[in-house]
Amino acid sequence: MSTPFAVDLIDIWKRFPGVVANAGATLQVKQGSIHAVLGENGAGKSTLMNVLAGMYRPDSGEIRIGGSQFWFRSPSDALAAGIGMVHQEFKLVPSFTVAENVVLGSADRIIRRSSIESQVEALAKQFGLNIDPARPVWQLSMGERQRVEILKTLWRNAQILIMDEPTAVLTPGEAEELGSVLREMANTGRSVIFISHKLHEVKEFSDEATVLREGKTVAASLRVEDTDTSKLAGLMVGSSPVTTDRPPDREHGPSLLEVRGLEALDDRYLSAVRDFNLDVHSGEIVGIAGVSGNGQRELAQAIAGLRPVKSGTITINGDDLTHALPVERFRAGLGYVPEDRLGVGLAPRLSVIENAILRNYKQLRQGPLLVEEKMSTYCEDIVNKFGVRTGPLNEPIAGLSGGNLQRLLVGRELSGEPKVLVAAQPTRGLDVQGVKAIQDLLVAERAAGVAVLLISEDLDELLTLSDRLLVMHSGKIVGEFDPVNAERQDIGAAMAGGAQG
Ligand SMILES: Nc1ncnc2c1ncn2[C@@H]1O[C@H](COP(=O)(O)OP(=O)(O)OP(=O)(O)O)[C@@H](O)[C@H]1O
Ligand SMILES: [Mg+2]
Incomplete structure (x- = not known):
């Protein structure tokens, strides 16, 4: 036996x-x-x-x-x-x-x-x-x-x-x-x-x-x-795998996201982002590479208004929003895909519909009341356009699979028609098709003139999508690379805190 x-x-x-x-x-x-x-x-x-x-x-x-x-x-x-x-x-x-x-x-x-x-x-x-x-x-x-x-x-x-x-x-x-x-x-x-x-x-x-x-x-x-x-x-x-090609070069427009001399603290009140300067132009994807824990998370959160700024300024589409509330930033044209989907991005106990409208409920109001029909149409649009696989839309999102949560989140943020998009680890945990779908969306946003800041641990993704690639280490930019001609070892060395690009 x-x-x-x-x-x-x-x-x-x-x-x-x-x-x-x-x-x-x-x-x-x-x-x-x-x-x-x-x-x-x-x-x-x-x-x-x-x-x-x-x-x-x-x-x-x-x-x-x-x-x-x-x-x-x-x-x-x-x-x-x-x-x-x-x-x-x-x-x-x-x-x-x-x-x-x-x-x-x-x-x-x-x-x-x-x-x-x-x-x-x-x-x-x-x-x-x-x-x-x-x-x-x-x-x-x-x-x-x-x-x-x-x-x-x-x-x-x-x-x-x-x-x-x-x-x-x-x-x-x-x-x-x-x-x-x-x-x-x-x-x-x-x-x-x-x-x-x-x-x-x-x-x-x-x-x-x-x-x-x-x-x-x-x-x-x-x-x-x-x-x-x-x-x-x-x-x-059930068929051959798909890959994303490098999008064609295009002219950049004006700078829509400007970060000057930013300092932000981590949860231990230590400085996680320091002397940070950044410009992202309309129609440009700027990639941020780095070993996680080098301030990427805090940078994204500071831009999104979820983490207080100790010094420096953040300008979105010409407005100084350094100390503005998240919702004010959203109205000023900021889309934000956080890496922590269920912590910051979505509310597990709320329904698919409620999560879909979380950012944009103002539009769906008639007087003080939310119009139920408008809400579900708005949600259905997101679900269809971004291929979210879900059960009934009035059920809590807690049951959605990881990849479907991400699609819902990205879909919601892009439906606000942002001018600036900060995407932190947007393809983490996604399957091959899901990765391609999200990457295609980012490229489409770039083509539509959105300024995209892409923070990722996937170097291949960054090299494929970015117009410029910055490497973060200990809260600072330690290297800037041209994704087409850069050597991987040089990027790797910068990620480890070594040589400048
Ligand atoms: N508790 C639940 N309530 C309702 N639907 C659920 C629940 N758990 C899973 N589902 C649904 O069942 C299907 C399978 O989900 P599951 O989480 O097992 O997928 P998965 O293979 O782990 O996907 P992923 O790679 O995205 O994590 C999905 O359509 C999901 O929405
Ligand atoms: Mg799963």
Whole structure:
């Protein structure tokens, strides 16, 4: 007899109002292996993982763990069966320390506070997770927060770790590190299932891959060694992959976004952006490259009015808006796509319609009242134009897949017909088609004369789309490059804080 699979999901069905998220999906994961789950936005990956982790009960289908059948009624049932999940959006208590977050809620182990830290530290060491157990979570980078989430599952002795798009929030260096942590877990006999849209990572990190399309498994347990990224991409979309071409050169108009001598602070009140000067012209895409955590986030937030400016000025379309409210900036022609979709960009408990009109409700008013019909038409336009896959529009957006949330957000911001668009990581977490759709939108905005500031961790994206490329390090611009002729090594050196372009 052969050894049973660590995880065996058989013919899983899961419906939500108006959507079939899983339509007979299967997944078989071997013990001690790293298994990638692939598929386009909305293919049903997160849903299937939530079924496995006990968050959702499937309408039908079978869950086998190590050969035995299970019915999970809650995540704690799944955890008892050895299954731990790290979600796309982290669930940590910001004011608690790393160690406190790790042990929080695991009532089965009562230990003295003083020894918690050293035990958490030992566990972290064992798997090569680099983290200080005494630091409060609010001070941590996204990569560090993720390590806390992983530690939480290890602390609870998970034998099967599920990670939903773990590298979407990581820098290339952090992603490498995660790869070796996952390998270490597999080496200790655990199984890792991870969702990713980045095919080169799938190739690099995983042993096997399963591809979902429209809720069904279209390729099961492919040996990653024997496949290549274009084959995987083809399986995901059911046709050959798409790429974005460099848009043709065009004349720039007047400068629409001017930043002069900007200083902005981070959440620890340290200066995150310093001596920052920037001009973005009408019809121009200026790209900002850099390792995340070098002030990009704070720069975008300062321009959007979500972070106070310590000194310097921000001018949008000729108006000094340095200290203006976000809504005043929106009216002055600023569109803003934040990197933190569910924190800043969208309100999870509000409906698709409410989220769609959040910025632009003034237009839809008649006297003091919002006109319901206008609201839903406005929302439908966005949903259709930007290809948002959603159930009923009056349901909360919490159920939308990551990629569909992003489309809704970008759609909303572009519907305000901005003159200046600040886009922070706009294609993060999107599938191949989704990336292309958003990139095409940015190029179209440029052609329409919008001044676009594109902040991205994807160097290929920046090199393809930008008219000028700036590199940020320690809150400053440390290099400016011509994307057509620049050498990657030179850009990389600037990102590391080295040579000037
Ligand atoms: N709780 C929910 N309520 C309603 N609809 C949902 C819910 N969860 C998922 N859906 C819908 O089910 C479909 C599959 O979503 P899922 O989140 O599983 O996709 P995904 O493959 O993880 O996509 P992405 O790559 O964008 O994260 C989508 O159409 C989504 O809108
Ligand atoms: Mg998902």
